[in-house]
Amino acid sequence: xxxxxxxxxxxxxxxxxxxxxAGCTADTTRGRVExxxxxxxxxxxxxxxxxxxxxxxxxxxxxxxxxxxxxxxxDSGPGSWSCEIKYRVDGGKPQDEVWLALIDALGCxxxxxxxxxxxxxxxTDVYSHKRILDPAGSFDxxxxxxxxxxxxxxx
Amino acid sequence: MxxxxxxxxxxxxxxxxxxxxxxxxxxxxxxxxxxxxxxxHQDRLPLETLYGRYLKDTGYxxxxxxxxxxxxxxxxxxxxxxxxxxxxxxxxxxxxxxxxTRSVGRNAVFWGKVAAAFTFTLLAVVTVAASATLAGIVTxxxxxxxxxxxxxxxxxxxxxxxxxxxxxxxxxxxxFGAIAMxxxxxxxxxxxxxxxPVVLGLCMQLYTFLNAWDTVRHVLLGYTxxxxxxxxxxxxxxxxxxxxxxxxxxxxxxxxxxxxxxxxRRDVAGG
Numbered sequence: 001x002x003x004x005x006x007x008x009x010x011x012x013x014x015x016x017x018x019x020x021x022a023g024c025t026a027d028t029t030r031g032r033v034e035x036x037x038x039x040x041x042x043x044x045x046x047x048x049x050x051x052x053x054x055x056x057x058x059x060x061x062x063x064x065x066x067x068x069x070x071x072x073x074x075d076s077g078p079g080s081w082s083c084e085i086k087y088r089v090d091g092g093k094p095q096d097e098v099w100l101a102l103i104d105a106l107g108c109x110x111x112x113x114x115x116x117x118x119x120x121x122x123x124t125d126v127y128s129h130k131r132i133l134d135p136a137g138s139f140d141x142x143x144x145x146x147x148x149x150x151x152x153x154x155x
Numbered sequence: 156m157x158x159x160x161x162x163x164x165x166x167x168x169x170x171x172x173x174x175x176x177x178x179x180x181x182x183x184x185x186x187x188x189x190x191x192x193x194x195x196h197q198d199r200l201p202l203e204t205l206y207g208r209y210l211k212d213t214g215y216x217x218x219x220x221x222x223x224x225x226x227x228x229x230x231x232x233x234x235x236x237x238x239x240x241x242x243x244x245x246x247x248x249x250x251x252x253x254x255x256t257r258s259v260g261r262n263a264v265f266w267g268k269v270a271a272a273f274t275f276t277l278l279a280v281v282t283v284a285a286s287a288t289l290a291g292i293v294t295x296x297x298x299x300x301x302x303x304x305x306x307x308x309x310x311x312x313x314x315x316x317x318x319x320x321x322x323x324x325x326x327x328x329x330x331f332g333a334i335a336m337x338x339x340x341x342x343x344x345x346x347x348x349x350x351x352p353v354v355l356g357l358c359m360q361l362y363t364f365l366n367a368w369d370t371v372r373h374v375l376l377g378y379t380x381x382x383x384x385x386x387x388x389x390x391x392x393x394x395x396x397x398x399x400x401x402x403x404x405x406x407x408x409x410x411x412x413x414x415x416x417x418x419x420r421r422d423v424a425g426g
Binding site for chain 1: 200202203205206208211212213296298299301303304305306307363364365366369372378381384385387388389392394395398
C-alpha cells in the first residue's frame with residue numbers, strides 16, 4: 001500500500017470513528033432517568049408498606065421531572081441529578097418531593113429524598129423482624145442504556 | 156493419554172503447587188467473611204455501593220456488593236496473577252527448550268497451558284462467588300432480596316440471580332487472563348505478564364467511570380464486567396450483556412490468537 005493511500009485510509013477511519021462517536025446517544029438521558037426513577041419509586045413505596053405489614057397501595061404519580069445538576073448544556077450524563085416527583089396515594093393529599101440521584105456512568109444510581117428524616121427513617125420488616133432503611137426514603141436503581149428513551153432536553 | 160491432556164495435567168499440578176496461587180484461592184475464600192463481618196460490626200452501611208444498603212437485610216446482598224468491587228479491579232488481578240507467568244516462567248527458567256524437545260508438540264503445550272490457566276481462573280471466580288454467598292447467608296440470613304427495580308425476590312430466585320450475575324463475569328475475566336498470557340508470551344516477562352493486564356484493567360475502569368464517549372466505554376472489558384446489573388432489575392434487561400459478551404469474546408479470541416502465533420513462531424534454540 002502506497003503512503004498517500006495509507007494516509008487517506010487512516011484519515012477516512014478517523015473521520016468515520018469521529019462521526020460514529022459524535023452521533024451516539026448518551027447512556028444517561030433525562031428520559032431514562034425519569035422513567036426509571038418514577039417506576040422504581042412506585043415499586044419501593046409499595047415495598048415499604050408491604051414490609052411494614054400495611055395494605056399495599058401504589059402511589060399514583062402525576063409528574064416526574066429530573067435534571068442533571070452538573071451538566072448545564074443538556075440533561076445527560078452521570079453526576080448528581082435532582083428529581084421532583086408529584087404523587088397522590090389512595091385519594092389523599094397531593095405529595096410533592098424532591099429527591100437526589102447520584103448516577104454513575106454505568107446506568108445505576110443511589111436515590112434519596114432531600115428530607116433527611118425520611119431518608120434515614122427505619123422500619124421494622126414484618127418478615128425478617130430486622131430494622132431496615134425505609135425504601136420509600138432511599139433506594140438504588142438501574143436503567144437500560146440501550147432503550148429508546150433518548151430525550152436529553154432541559155425543557 | 157493425549158499430548159494436550161498430559162500438558163494440562165502437569166500445568167494444573169504446577170499451578171496448584173505455586174504458593175501465589177494457593178494464597179490467591181485462600182484469600183478469596185476468606186475475604187468475603189471478613190468483609191461481611193466488618194459490615195455487621197459497624198453502624199453505617201456502604202450506601203454509595205450498589206446493594207450496600209441491603210447488606211444487613213439479606214445474605215444475597217453480600218455476593219452482589221462484592222461483585223461490584225470485584226468486577227472493578229479484583230477479577231483482572233486474579234486473572235493476571237494466575238495466568239501472567241504461565242509462559243514466561245519457562246523462559247526465565249530456560250525450560251521451554253526441554254519441554255518442546257520431549258514428546259509433546261507446541262500446539263499441545265500452548266493449549267494445555269491456556270486450559271490450565273483458564274481452569275484455575277474459573278476456580279478462583281467460583282471460589283469467591285460461593286464463599287461470598289455462603290458468608291452472606293450464614294451471617295445475615297436467607298432472606299428475600301429487593302432488586303434494583305424495587306421488586307422482592309424470594310431466596311431461591313435471588314440465589315439464581317446471584318449465580319447468573321457471577322456467571323456473566325467469567326468470560327471477561329478469562330479475556331483478562333488471555334491478555335496476561337499474550338503479554339507474557341510476547342515480552343517473556345512475568346512481571347509484565349502480571350502488571351500489564353492489571354494496569355489495562357484499571358485504565359478501562361477509569362475510563363468507564365469518566366463522563367466520556369459512551370461508545371468507547373461499551374467496547375471495554377470493564378463495561379461487560381458490569382453488564383450483570385440488568386439481570387437484577389424489574390423488568391430485567393439483557394441488552395448490555397448481549398452486546399458486552401461478544402466484546403469480551405473478541406478480546407479473548409484476539410489475545411489468544413496473538414499469543415498462539417507468537418508462541419508457534421518462537422525460536423527456542425537458545426533455551
